[in-house]
Amino acid sequence: MPLETAKVPNLGKAPSASDIILTFIRDAIADGSLDQGEPIRQDDVARLFNVSKIPVREALKRLEAEGLVEFHRNRGVVVTSVSDPELAQIFEVRAILESSAIKLSIPNMREKTLARALEFCETFARETDVARWSELNWQFHSCLYEDAERPFLVSTIRSVNDRLERFLRIQLALSQGKEIADREHREILDACRARDVERAGTLVFEHIMGACRSLLEHLPRIRTR
Amino acid sequence: MPLETAKVPNLGKAPSASDIILTFIRDAIADGSLDQGEPIRQDDVARLFNVSKIPVREALKRLEAEGLVEFHRNRGVVVTSVSDPELAQIFEVRAILESSAIKLSIPNMREKTLARALEFCETFARETDVARWSELNWQFHSCLYEDAERPFLVSTIRSVNDRLERFLRIQLALSQGKEIADREHREILDACRARDVERAGTLVFEHIMGACRSLLEHLPRIRTR
DNA sequence: CTAGAGAATATCGTATACGGTTTACGATTG
DNA sequence: CAATCGTAAACCGTATACGATATTCTCTAG
Missing domain, CATH: 1.20.120.530 (GntR ligand-binding domain-like)
Structure with missing residues (x-):
């Protein structure tokens, strides 16, 4: 009795917290709500989503690799400026x-x-x-x-x-x-x-x-x- | 008195734990010690460097954005296979x-x-x-x-x-x-x-x-x- | 009134801890 | 004996906690 595999919501691919935050921040940079040079406070984002800083930092690390943000050691993350x-x-x-x-x-x-x-x-x-x-x-x-x-x-x-x-x-x-x-x-x-x-x-x-x-x-x- | 800003080792950018681990894993993939499809156990890497999983995960998130590894929710990270x-x-x-x-x-x-x-x-x-x-x-x-x-x-x-x-x-x-x-x-x-x-x-x-x-x-x- | 020292505060990076999921494997049943 | 189930171990994702660094504020000396 093969269950209707087609319409079952695929639990295995539910996005993690850091996935959701990644998309959110990327969109915020795209639409200008985060301007270049602007700092992104990890605690603020964490509070916004009711999560700890850890998924936030993971999302930011990916954005760093994408070139959209920069980490400054012990000073925080800012949206990359483009000359x-x-x-x-x-x-x-x-x-x-x-x-x-x-x-x-x-x-x-x-x-x-x-x-x-x-x-x-x-x-x-x-x-x-x-x-x-x-x-x-x-x-x-x-x-x-x-x-x-x-x-x-x-x-x-x-x-x-x-x-x-x-x-x-x-x-x-x-x-x-x-x-x-x-x-x-x-x-x-x-x-x-x-x-x-x-x-x-x-x-x-x-x-x-x-x-x-x-x-x-x-x-x-x-x-x- | 502008000091030679060019050649001063920039302390502000001293590599964090996650930076070092990033380079280490990237090199391991490059030289073949980590083959494609091979799982990367977060706890193992953490123990290797005597750190917690957190900097390890941050390094892996950046490698994910670079396309070198893939996360599989709750199953772990593997080196990306290339057809x-x-x-x-x-x-x-x-x-x-x-x-x-x-x-x-x-x-x-x-x-x-x-x-x-x-x-x-x-x-x-x-x-x-x-x-x-x-x-x-x-x-x-x-x-x-x-x-x-x-x-x-x-x-x-x-x-x-x-x-x-x-x-x-x-x-x-x-x-x-x-x-x-x-x-x-x-x-x-x-x-x-x-x-x-x-x-x-x-x-x-x-x-x-x-x-x-x-x-x-x-x-x-x-x-x- | 200003410059600088020092304390208070904010924020960061990471360690530890824990609940949830997956995997491994032995027990159980047909 | 094969297939299924149940349990234990391994592993993951994230919360909490804390020391370290940077920033801001305050107070004092000049």
């Missing part, structure tokens, strides 16, 4: 990886994928809630890389994107930010339809570096470094 | 990033850098201690990317390399592995001297993917996945 040149370099790595991904993807790209990408593109264009733009933007991008069948490449891109998330949200919210993104998305899609590998790669590269440029132009940075 | 396709994808990302890095580097490459690279190249060729090959190989590669002045790109390459470290050591130890690497290093160096950006990029890409191929050919993998 302009660093920001440009992170965008550049993203551009390198994403343009490679789309080049690998196009030769295998199915009609169905093109249709889904168009769908995401239009959902993005229609969405009025600023908070969701970045998420829909990612759906469009990652959809295009799916047929490359390179999960590791995509997850690497994802992790670079995580570092940029807070800035991407700002960039899209800039005047024209979303409109320009939408226009460029459609051009990229056209190149994919035409199976023009080189053009698509170049467009993706420029799409990303363009976002970087407009961000740097509009960010009045008063930071120390 | 053949995954391995190929990691090598490919490395090839993409390193070929881009050298292309960005060559236009700014100084004579001094070329001289240093040649030095590393020859030290690598002369070295007889298998254990040091991989380290010297990295010195040669990273030296070539220095003039790109892209620290983030180089650190991204470094982190991809960390995932491959255990396999790179195997690859270099294969018959002819080191000799082929040496020959290709010299070709790459020639292209750099000639400032031939495209050729250098292609050579680096092929150098890395070639290592990947020879590794996959010679790895008799009996793993489940």
Whole structure:
């Protein structure tokens, strides 16, 4: 009598306290509620979740490895500050990886994928809630890389994107930010339809570096470094 | 009276217990003393260092974020297994990033850098201690990317390399592995001297993917996945 | 009123402790 | 004898506790 294995909630994969806290802090950095340079008090977070510091520290250690926070011995954890040149370099790595991904993807790209990408593109264009733009933007991008069948490449891109998330949200919210993104998305899609590998790669590269440029132009940075 | 801030050993960053354990376990995975799939018992490591489990767990959490180990809730931590396709994808990302890095580097490459690279190249060729090959190989590669002045790109390459470290050591130890690497290093160096950006990029890409191929050919993998 | 010493406070890093889950294994039953 | 069950041991995740370090406050000397 095999029990209905399908609909049983999988207890084995229940997230641990540190998993939940990890996601919470990562999101808080992404949406700007934790600004760069801002300290993260372990006891505060622990109290917030009614847990001890230990799962909090474990979550923070993972975020440290992801580059989102920094530990300062005996002084505490702060959200990593990103200087302009660093920001440009992170965008550049993203551009390198994403343009490679789309080049690998196009030769295998199915009609169905093109249709889904168009769908995401239009959902993005229609969405009025600023908070969701970045998420829909990612759906469009990652959809295009799916047929490359390179999960590791995509997850690497994802992790670079995580570092940029807070800035991407700002960039899209800039005047024209979303409109320009939408226009460029459609051009990229056209190149994919035409199976023009080189053009698509170049467009993706420029799409990303363009976002970087407009961000740097509009960010009045008063930071120390 | 600004003291030489550059060369003062930064006491503020004295390594914590978890830092030391992190390096220890990472090295153990790199040199093969911890094989893939092998469990890492928190209490054992703690006893080894005469500390509690807590710094051990924090180190493991960082290694989890680096992709070197996996937590299985209530069952323990194991060294991440890498399937053949995954391995190929990691090598490919490395090839993409390193070929881009050298292309960005060559236009700014100084004579001094070329001289240093040649030095590393020859030290690598002369070295007889298998254990040091991989380290010297990295010195040669990273030296070539220095003039790109892209620290983030180089650190991204470094982190991809960390995932491959255990396999790179195997690859270099294969018959002819080191000799082929040496020959290709010299070709790459020639292209750099000639400032031939495209050729250098292609050579680096092929150098890395070639290592990947020879590794996959010679790895008799009996793993489940 | 200011600079500096010293005490009080906040926060950190880690040890110890413990309940909960998984694993190993011998007992039990069909 | 094989399969299942029950129990004990091993191991994990997290709470509590505490010494160490950093920071802030207070008080005093100049």
